[in-house]
Amino acid sequence: MKNRQLLENIIHGIFFVLGMVTVGSVLLITVYLIISGLPAIKEIGLKEFLLGKTWASTASEPKYGILPFILTSIYGTAGAIVLGVPIGFFTAVYLSKMAPPKVKAVMQEAVSLLAGIPSVVYGLVGMIVLVPGIRELFNVPDGASLLCAIIVLAIMILPSIIKVSITALDAVPKEYEDASLALGATPIETYFRVSVPAAKSGIATAVVLGVGRAIGEAMAVMMVSGNAPNMPSLFQSVRFLTTAVASEMGYSSGLQRQALFSIALVLFVFILMINGALNFFLKGGKENNK
């Protein structure tokens, strides 16, 4: 009996330690980011750093203003949401409610595949197909631009939006829909007036997940956005928060390197805010279901 109790305790302990690996990693990263991100902000000045419009990290008189990166990340993510959410949302409604089973199976497989494609492949295809395409279509000197990054990001966030939305729509009790149909509503009316409102917290979660994926993406946007530290404009070459860190980390030194950590810290704060929003929507969903 005692042995059994001991074994239980040991196993419990092992599982606890394994669980702590995750918590420990988060803590370690957070502490490390704060410790290595703060010195540069202190040296440059918070206002100068966040609101400065010029980034010239290796100039003889270096300037470390990251406002262009912040705005680019916000605009880029917003653009991807504007493009990607309608497509993803309607796809999800179609797949969940209307699609014949065979079509649904094939399309869901395609969505899963899209989710599995590595981001560097998105970047490569964007670089070789989309960049020259935009240059010719809009008759601009160079296609590597904010618009190009937005399109790539919009495609990249589709899988998370579609999958989470489908799960939410599938979970709507069939009785709701049956009742609506029995009252004389058409199927389309039923889906958009009954099913979608019932699933709204799930769909909001999908959108926030999309935002998280878009704002954290580095590799693909680095290959299609041109990376010049300009203030954002649709056909200009731009640099995101993520790509600002990724593109200069390789050879950076001194204050430049510290400033890159500070950019990562700013990005981290953004992600925290998105997670906060996510929790808010998830909680909202639970209360609705009560």
Next chain:
Amino acid sequence: MKKLISVILAGLMAVMALGGCSKEDEGGSMSTDGSTSMSEVIGVLGEAFQQENEGVSFTYNPTGSGSGIEAVLAGRCDIGLSSRSLKDEEKSEGLEETVLAYDGIAIIVNTENPVSDWSLEQIAGIYKGEITDWSEVGGQSGEIVVIGREAGSGTRDGFESITGTEDECSYRQELTSTGDVITTVAGNPNAIGYASLSAVKDTVKALSVGGVAPSEDTVKDGSYVVQRPFVFVTKSDAELSETAQSFFDFATSEDANELITSAGVVPAN
């Protein structure tokens, strides 16, 4: 950078392996210090050197050419690395230079582009944003798309210092690898970029500068001007340690040429 990290890791592991079997006096150690542009070529050479001489620890401290030269003077490292020739006053302080390789930088445009020969001033003008249309420099009219490398890149540093455009370049795109630059230029008839000579293939056109086409020979004899030497800096009056001397001999021998070429530069010896 990855190579650099692997060199450092390999160095650490070698040290740890030595410590483990308590034969610390076997092998030896040597240090290099200096130019960040040379990280790739030094990484490749250091790796090969350590493979051939087991138990040797080799370190490379990427600080910049100036600090590397100072470090040799102060005796903080065995061999200094500089991506420029020594100045006369540096030589008079008792330093000696040995050219390891030449870093030729090709100015590349799209194959459809009719331009073929420019002066250094024209190139500088384009990168500074003073010349913005191809018709001003002998091409078909169209906005010039200026493509370069990210801040801190050795190629960018080399290009800007040779053309005298430090901190003045207005880039349309800053890409993070030579391959990206070449792919982008190959895909845009209005683009101009720069890349290590060894990486340039038929997909893009390398321009002549001042009438001299870039090639291994013109880089070596100095007639192609967009180039700089990679030099080893040593003290002229003091002898190198045994380990450092054998690395020096290895790196400047013909055996190292293939490795040096693989790092994207033209071997000098």
